[in-house]
């Protein structure tokens with residue numbers, strides 16, 4: 500069997516087009532242009548790249564971005580006071596504090612300080628709590644897990660009643676992805692570093708979501724024939740043939756898994772593009788709600 504390739508780049512491009520159209524509609528109706536504030540603390544090169552990517556994506560769809568860069572020795576009070584200012588700023592519809600924060604800063608307290616109406620990353624404890632509760636809806640859903648669900652639906656997966664396995668239980672990917680799958684009426688198993696017989700658990704999955712940060716750990720014989728495989732992992736592996744000295748691979752051994760899976764996301768070009776598109780979508784929704 501050769502798997503259907505789930506083209507996250509194309510699906511994200513469609514979503515961005517919808518966001519751009521939504522922004523224009525809002526502005527044409529005389530409403531304020533949606534605005535996203537990014538907060539970057541310290542000089543982590545990966546974080547700098549992510550923030551630049553998000554600002555560029557905003558510009559492409561007509562969302563205004565307000566960049567705030569703070570030194571690594573910023574105090575908890577200074578950071579929270581900036582968040583409060585942004586909460587009160589009517590031009591800002593979404594606040595994104597780039598994680599991880601430098602050591603010494605309390606991430607939970609900072610996320611807690613963001614107004615839930617502007618929590619476009621969906622990491623506020625109230626939004627996550629609502630995601631976990633039956634009959635409650637968060638104002639925003641974290642962008643990467645939301646992208647995972649969109650990709651599954653676009654690929655034609657039936658989520659209701661499916662046996663879904665989520666490999667990884669982080670706050671930003673694994674756990675919210677599992678909660679979203681429960682909301683979609685899948686039967687969900689969450690795996691992590693202490694799970695026994697991991698391969699067998701994965702091989703029973705109709706839907707396999709992998710978010711562990713371990714290059715190509717999931718092999719062909721971990722995948723049930725015909726399964727939908729969503730690979731969230733993004734790992735750099737040394738590759739002297741590349742100009743930059745490395746290439747990006749997922750947590751799934753793509754070539755071999757694609758021989759067995761029914762559908763699979765590539766890395767890059769799978770989940771990654773959906774994350775930023777989701778952030779733009781959430782910012783537009785926030786601006787619409789505020790107007």
Ligand code: NDP
Pocket residue numbers: 643666667668669670671672673690691692693694697710711712713731732733734770771772774
């Ligand atoms: P974390 O490191 O926060 O979490 C990793 C999870 O995987 C943990 O739950 C851990 O278990 C589990 N795990 C690690 N090693 C193993 C193992 N050998 N066997 C079983 N479980 C294991 O990672 P994130 O969730 O933040 O990210 C996961 C991957 O997704 C990374 O490659 C990251 O770069 C990528 N990512 C991609 C995004 C995108 O937009 N495409 C966005 C965010 C992340 P335990 O809890 O027991 O420690």
